[in-house]
Amino acid sequence: MATSPSAASQSGHHGHAGHSAPAARVALVGVHGFGTHHLGNLERLQAAGVVELVAVADPQPPAPGSVPDTAAVFPGLTELLAGTPDLDVIIVATPIQTHAPLGLAALATTADLYLEKPPVASLADFNTLCNAAQASGRSVQIGFQSLGSHALAALEELVASGAIGTLEGISATGRWVRDRAYYKRSRWAGKRSIDGIDVVDGVATNPLAHAVATALRIAGARTTADVASVETDLYRANDIESDDTSVIRVRTATGLPITCALTLCASESVEPYVTLHGSAGTAVFHYTEDRLTVTTAAGETEQVFGRDDLTENLLAHRREGRELISPITDSGAFMLVLEAIRTAPAPTPIGRQYLRWEGDGDAAHAVVIGIEGALERATREHATFSEIGLPWAVSAVPASALRAPAGQGTAS
Template sequence: MTVRVALIGANGHGRWHRRRLAPRHESGAIAFVGIAEPNPLDPDPPVPPGTRLFPDHHTLLAETRPDVVVICTPPGTHLPIALDALAARCDLLLEKPPLLSLADHTRLVAALAEAGRSCQVGFQALASAAYDELCAAVEGGALGTVTGIAAVASWQRDDAYYARSPWAGRRAVDGALINPLGHAVMQSLALADRVCSASRYAPLVTGGGAYLDAEQSVPKTLEVERYRTRPIESDDTAVLRLTGQGRPPVVVAVTLAGEELIPGEITVTGTRGSATLEYPTDRLRLPGDPGMREVPGRVDLLDNLLAHRADRAGVPLRAALAATAGFTAVVEALGAAPAPAALGDGVVADLGAGPQRVRSIRGINGVLRRAAEQHALPSELGVPWAHPPHTENSLQTTGPGTARK
């Protein structure tokens, strides 16, 4: 029987999902049975004939009875929509950030187990052959004992980017680390989990991505410096360091106010050498390689979810919700952290004008590279505009009603 798939949230990034669903519908691989979108639907891309439109997900679930729902709505709505979809016996493809607190994460994981359903999260870089090859090198000892993991990325976003939706630039749900560059955070955490799985713990799931239970996969201490170049609540530049739980230190240094583009690099350093993965392009350098080389091949996350539905024991999810507890802990901590420090015009240059104006921090690429190479924060590097970091010392226990340090 053809799997019935519905999309909840079809504008913005939902348009990307529409482009992925339409050809599968036309080929007969799935039946794209419905869209729930409360706002007028963007005309591009066109909706396949026969795909029904609904103003809310309740009506969609009741009238189309999908087998799988793709949830691409504002992050704060994910949990209630996901629970409704589970009550309708759907499997889920949930966009990032999946949830905003560890309490919500625990609740949804438990609901999935009770319903006998599965949830894939939209971290597509975890399904690349380049990532698999890097994991194999780490777990096979090619780098020796891993001493650190660091990610660096430098992007530019214009004023129009921050006007794209009501939640853009909002403190609890947006920011460089949480949304556009969340892949750098998740990829780094997943690699740290693989190191722990190989050295200390028995993995809970193998084949396409071992992961630890929630308590093991959440680092103990978070240190972060967050900065903004605009009058927004969230950061557009941040350096994050995660330590504890017997894990190698993880540093993620990213900006949306960059100079020349750094697409996104993750470097794993060990006692025998280092390896670098450029995760957006699937280019990889392992010890002995003369330079970066492309490693083609990604498993589509929807295709993986469909294959998993057909063989839940034999085909593991590539980005299972259960593997994202560390990411959710970071999201929760950042949502409760102090507001990012504002950087003034003496540090920031304007490029362009109007909605296409870009703000660029002078010398930021060098700062990010030094932070990644030294596993350090800008304030520790003596950067003149840096502020002292915010520190959380008990990520595993943070949650509603728990005091933060």
């Protein structure tokens, strides 16, 4: 789940240090969907004198009053670039299948790029984009907002201190509800591909991508070289192409298991979380809330952390060389997960006898009966739905994808 800039701005991100420099000239591509969150964040940053939103692009005109009167409006990035010189940052918040061509077009300019998650829809496109970034010398920030949480540093210190004993594994649990309207909101929703172009809009690659990316980051798995293997066990309750209920199991190069058990077919939505399983305790990180709960023999503690805004971090990187929080190469591990899902067989439909529908019409949503317990067991045992013997799960060995070969490009 992407966290709104307003939430991030209230949770202790860095201030506007050094913003006596001229305001960065920013363009936003995509002003609807998650683009509306970027508009709100850019409004905040423009009021602080940090940025100037000089242009936006979207084939659907922006809502009245959502874009500053001083910003030019274009139907697409091509027209925007032709009419807008000297950009410092281009933010792309558009459908998944457009990320690769728009990202490459942005990198052909002198601007740095903020690209929403998932970066692109295939590992091949990811490598192409990395190589383009390296050749251009431009910086690319990927929009995994949860990685800006200060809780990640605290978790690193927690593991290093031995407070929860030896780290034995990491899991991510996501239980959300998505109704029929969610899959009707756009042509690409719930698609594996459109007209031969990869989309890969599954539970782990888009709505709950932050669960996967956060678990990988906590495990120290950033690049493709940090991952030994990825296994997928993919299902769907909805009448869609992609998966809505899945287990993704990753083994890092150091042998640490990461199990992500995710669904959009829960009885009710709860905040997703990443769990560190230690030999002497657990740490549970609710990443949308920056809330960390640590449980050991000594008791339970809970703390809420601040968060750095990724747009501000990119600006600070440009201005003073601050390290990027989510550089493109650090999405390599996530892209191996996406590639394993992209190349896996189509998800298995869950039999109707194992489902119930709640609500009416487009507000109706599928519930996989007993899914909460299934997710718990999968993460606790680091097992797939198939391995724990659920009646709707197939008994075949899950699809597997090994890590990519060396030689992937890098970006600043």
